[in-house]
Amino acid sequence: MVDSILTMTGIGKSFPGVRALADVSLTVRRGEIHAICGENGAGKSTLMKVLSGVYPHGSYDGEFTFDGQACEFGGIRDSEHRGIVIIHQELALCPQLSIAENIFLGNEQTARGLIDWNRTNHRAAELLDRVGLREPAVTPISELGVGKQQLVEIAKALSKKVRLLILDEPTAALGEEDSRHLLDLLRGLREDGVTCVIVSHKLNEIMAIADSITILRDGRTIETLDVRADDVSEDRIIAGMVGRDLEHRFPPHEPKIGAEALRIEDWTVHSPTRPEHKVVDAASLVLRRGEIVGLAGLMGAGRTELAMSVFGRSYGRDISGRLVKDGKEIHARTVREAIGHGIAYVTEDRKRYGLNLIEDVKRNISAAGLGKLARRGWVNENEEHQVAGKFRRSMNIKVPTVDTVTGTLSGGNQQKVVLSKWIFTDPDVLILDEPTRGIDVGAKYEIYSIINGLADEGKAVLVVSSELPELLGLCDRIYTLAAGRITGELSRAEATQERLMQHMTRNQEHIP
Amino acid sequence: MSSTVETRRVSGRIDQPPRRFSFNPRQSGIYVAFVLIVALFTVLTGGTMLQPENISNIIVQNSYVLILAIGMILIIIAGHIDLSAGSVVAVTGAVSAVLMVNLNMPWLLALLVTLVVGALIGAWQGYWIAYFGIPAFIVTLAGMLVFRALTLTVLGNQGIGPFPDPIRTLSNGFTDGYLGNVGLGPLGGADIVSLLVGVLVVAGIALSQWRTRRGRQHYLQEVDPLPVFLLKIGGSGVVVLAVVVQLARFKNIPWVLVLLAALVLFYSLLTTRAVFGRRIYAIGGNLQAATLSGVKVKSVVFWIFVNMGVLSALAGVIFAGRLNQAGPTAGTSFELDAIAAAFIGGAAVQGGVGKVVGAITGGLIMAVINNGMSLIGAPSEQVMLVKGLVLLAAVAYDIWTKRRATR
Numbered sequence: 014m015v016d017s018i019l020t021m022t023g024i025g026k027s028f029p030g031v032r033a034l035a036d037v038s039l040t041v042r043r044g045e046i047h048a049i050c051g052e053n054g055a056g057k058s059t060l061m062k063v064l065s066g067v068y069p070h071g072s073y074d075g076e077f078t079f080d081g082q083a084c085e086f087g088g089i090r091d092s093e094h095r096g097i098v099i100i101h102q103e104l105a106l107c108p109q110l111s112i113a114e115n116i117f118l119g120n121e122q123t124a125r126g127l128i129d130w131n132r133t134n135h136r137a138a139e140l141l142d143r144v145g146l147r148e149p150a151v152t153p154i155s156e157l158g159v160g161k162q163q164l165v166e167i168a169k170a171l172s173k174k175v176r177l178l179i180l181d182e183p184t185a186a187l188g189e190e191d192s193r194h195l196l197d198l199l200r201g202l203r204e205d206g207v208t209c210v211i212v213s214h215k216l217n218e219i220m221a222i223a224d225s226i227t228i229l230r231d232g233r234t235i236e237t238l239d240v241r242a243d244d245v246s247e248d249r250i251i252a253g254m255v256g257r258d259l260e261h262r263f264p265p266h267e268p269k270i271g272a273e274a275l276r277i278e279d280w281t282v283h284s285p286t287r288p289e290h291k292v293v294d295a296a297s298l299v300l301r302r303g304e305i306v307g308l309a310g311l312m313g314a315g316r317t318e319l320a321m322s323v324f325g326r327s328y329g330r331d332i333s334g335r336l337v338k339d340g341k342e343i344h345a346r347t348v349r350e351a352i353g354h355g356i357a358y359v360t361e362d363r364k365r366y367g368l369n370l371i372e373d374v375k376r377n378i379s380a381a382g383l384g385k386l387a388r389r390g391w392v393n394e395n396e397e398h399q400v401a402g403k404f405r406r407s408m409n410i411k412v413p414t415v416d417t418v419t420g421t422l423s424g425g426n427q428q429k430v431v432l433s434k435w436i437f438t439d440p441d442v443l444i445l446d447e448p449t450r451g452i453d454v455g456a457k458y459e460i461y462s463i464i465n466g467l468a469d470e471g472k473a474v475l476v477v478s479s480e481l482p483e484l485l486g487l488c489d490r491i492y493t494l495a496a497g498r499i500t501g502e503l504s505r506a507e508a509t510q511e512r513l514m515q516h517m518t519r520n521q522e523h524i525p
Numbered sequence: 526m527s528s529t530v531e532t533r534r535v536s537g538r539i540d541q542p543p544r545r546f547s548f549n550p551r552q553s554g555i556y557v558a559f560v561l562i563v564a565l566f567t568v569l570t571g572g573t574m575l576q577p578e579n580i581s582n583i584i585v586q587n588s589y590v591l592i593l594a595i596g597m598i599l600i601i602i603a604g605h606i607d608l609s610a611g612s613v614v615a616v617t618g619a620v621s622a623v624l625m626v627n628l629n630m631p632w633l634l635a636l637l638v639t640l641v642v643g644a645l646i647g648a649w650q651g652y653w654i655a656y657f658g659i660p661a662f663i664v665t666l667a668g669m670l671v672f673r674a675l676t677l678t679v680l681g682n683q684g685i686g687p688f689p690d691p692i693r694t695l696s697n698g699f700t701d702g703y704l705g706n707v708g709l710g711p712l713g714g715a716d717i718v719s720l721l722v723g724v725l726v727v728a729g730i731a732l733s734q735w736r737t738r739r740g741r742q743h744y745l746q747e748v749d750p751l752p753v754f755l756l757k758i759g760g761s762g763v764v765v766l767a768v769v770v771q772l773a774r775f776k777n778i779p780w781v782l783v784l785l786a787a788l789v790l791f792y793s794l795l796t797t798r799a800v801f802g803r804r805i806y807a808i809g810g811n812l813q814a815a816t817l818s819g820v821k822v823k824s825v826v827f828w829i830f831v832n833m834g835v836l837s838a839l840a841g842v843i844f845a846g847r848l849n850q851a852g853p854t855a856g857t858s859f860e861l862d863a864i865a866a867a868f869i870g871g872a873a874v875q876g877g878v879g880k881v882v883g884a885i886t887g888g889l890i891m892a893v894i895n896n897g898m899s900l901i902g903a904p905s906e907q908v909m910l911v912k913g914l915v916l917l918a919a920v921a922y923d924i925w926t927k928r929r930a931t932r
Contacts, residue, residue, distance in 0.1 A: 327817060347819075348818070348819040349821065352819045358817065360817060365813055366813045369807055371878060376803070380803075380815070381818040381819055383800050390801060391794075392798055392800055394798065395740050395744040396744075398744055398746050434818070
């Protein structure tokens with residue numbers, strides 16, 4: 014007899030026009046780490062919201078029991094009362110408040126109606142000790158990196174006497190180092206008897222930590238695998254998630270490398286907030302036509318900062334160095350000048366920096382190249398519609414029409430819209446920052462194919478990514494960045510995860 | 526939960542886009558509300574609401590707020606706000622009075638100088654907002670005080686008037702009946718020129734809509750089915766003609782209506798078809814994405830405030846001309862009316878959403894409530910109460926439909 018802490022049966026949930034969950038059943042054993050896998054749109058987040066009471070009882074079908082008792086949560090407070098705590102993908106911390114204040118937000122430590130600051134800070138310090146975060150409890154959240162903020166969220170969950178901890182994509186924004194620490198922490202919590210449900214795209218992490226894996230597809234449970242008993246491999250999980258065998262996660266590609274397109278020389282960028290600190294330090298890179306070049310680096314190595322500073326000085330101050338495009342030195346002091354010189358930058362955070370989410374697909378696609386559709390300042394809307402339609406077909410953007418609002422699209426389709434926007438500016442050099450972040454496996458393959466196609470058209474592509482397998486599978490050459498310096502350059506043949514990691518962790522002592 | 530609309534959305538995949546002639550409550554709600562409010566007051570006032578003189582009054586009495594609403598909607602779409610519009614109306618009205626009355630400057634030159642003063646005021650505020658980075662709320666709150674103070678300084682704490690005839694005609698006068706009157710049966714006599722203008726406007730609307738439709742068809746885009754298209758054209762044609770006939774029966778077309786129509790046409794095109802207009806929506810929708818797409822955000826924000834300054838100056842001259850005097854309290858709380866018009870007309874508080882026609886409709890809704898309630902003898906505190914609640918209800922409705930759409 015399996016000792017299960019949570020049993021969900023026949024869970025269904027509909028939104029207008031969409032059936033997010035059709036029939037999900039889930040059994041979580043007491044004290045295990047249970048991973049939920051599935052493509053974007055498979056229903057993982059919806060399921061977690063049902064479980065944590067975000068969707069109140071009555072708004073979904075089916076039922077579930079926690080610790081032997083039926084659950085009919087009216088809201089998130091009810092579920093927290095029972096010891097179920099969810100940590101969302103987008104962290105919900107107040108940046109101006111201190112760590113301690115955040116931990117006890119909504120659960121203030123009071124004495125006769127007033128906050129007892131000594132107890133608040135003392136208890137916070139205990140919790141921080143437990144999650145392994147060595148920061149004073151009075152430090153404002155805004156001074157912490159994403160990894161440490163994640164730990165604060167977990168400390169907050171622990172303060173609520175958590176029995177079932179739900180983590181939605183906990184390592185999506187973390188570098189390797191922070192991810193490893195987080196996974197270790199989860200193992201420690203398992204020792205203490207806390208049951209964990211973890212939703213993640215990172216299969217290698219799931220393989221490393223999970224005891225059981227439940228795979229969802231199209232709102233249904235496909236199967237639950239016992240990691241110790243069953244013969245589980247990443248390919249097996251992927252096959253379950255996409256419903257077909259993905260023989261290779263990367264489309265085959267024969268590069269046709271041409272002449273040098275962009276040379277970045279001695280590029281140095283200072284931090285806008287701490288001008289004496291060099292975020293990028295005398296970096297030199299060469300990008301060639303038809304070649305896909307990778308840029309690897311740990312969190313904080315300066316990858317995005319390097320990319321954005323090259324793209325019209327969108328980041329940093331006191332930038333020095335030379336940009337040589339097709340053999341001639343260029344100056345790209347503004348985004349417009351960079352676009353004019355044929356440089357495009359696809360941001361790592363498409364929702365915040367890439368898209369106008371309340372605007373439709375066609376106007377997002379035309380946003381950066383609107384000049385090409387206009388005569389004397391007036392836009393030819395028919396032409397615009399046609400261009401967008403062309404991209405919809407060639408990029409396989411799954412929308413009913415190009416008048417659909419981009420905010421309603423899945424991550425993969427949104428990314429295709431952003432890519433379309435930049436391809437429409439007809440760039441020679443494309444800088445793609447985390448091009449597949451938060452995108453499901455099937456759409457990733459499509460994005461990789463698009464990137465290969467861009468290289469085949471003779472464009473130079475620089476892919477910035479925190480996922481080493483992605484860089485190894487996609488790139489013809491990989492630079493490593495550590496503490497703002499280029500520490501290595503490896504050809505496809507030379508590059509392995511271990512070697513990249515070695516180069517990426519060089520100069521660690523320089524990181525302040 | 527599975528009505529036909531939803532199943533169509535699900536089944537209407539990529540190859541068969543669903544036809545979009547279905548009623549969109551978020552976009553059309555405002556126009557329906559307008560019609561209902563007009564109908565309500567027509568009944569309550571026993572028909573007085575739609576009498577020729579009253580229609581003329583509504584337009585002339587609210588023209589300056591509608592002009593401000595046009596400028597305000599651009600600012601609100603970009604995610605900013607202008608609290609200084611009323612004070613700018615006052616100070617520009619005062620400047621024009623000094624130029625025309627005290628300095629006897631020719632009226633056209635004085636008008637142009639006043640508009641330039643408005644542009645400079647807008648540039649002043651636009652500089653602090655766009656290039657210095659102070660929130661518009663603060664800059665224009667300061668402007669509200671500063672320009673009211675300057676008004677008092679310019680006027681020396683007294684009203685200046687009277688204004689030259691052309692200015693009074695612009696703000697208060699009507700087109701001449703060059704071709705005499707024509708009998709319209711039971712409706713009595715009506716001005717031929719006004720009627721011709723009305724017919725031409727309707728023909729112009731129909732023609733341009735038809736050309737747009739043909740253009741879209743040529744590019745294989747979906748369009749409304751022909752009956753729906755004809756119904757829309759016919760409907761708007763009837764409304765325009767009805768208003769024009771009523772005006773023609775009274776004193777012909779007010780000059781401010783001509784001016785207003787030209788402004789609405791120009792700014793509608795600017796917001797929907799011009800690159801500059803697109804930039805405004807892009808900035809309001811996602812500032813960072815716009816910046817990283819090469820939009821010169823600072824320049825666009827600067828110029829929409831310059832534009833607001835010019836429109837405020839225009840409203841200032843018209844208001845002063847209408848009262849035939851520039852006074853120290855002119856334009857008080859006009860900015861609030863203009864802001865309310867924009868939000869009733871469907872602008873989003875977060876920016877990125879809004880239409881010029883929507884703002885005008887929002888302004889007209891307030892105008893009709895004002896007018897209708899005073900016709901039935903309601904005290905001013907009741908009018909204020911109703912206007913406040915209408916503003917709240919309009920925005921609540923907008924948020925409610927948005928929330929329902931995302932659930």
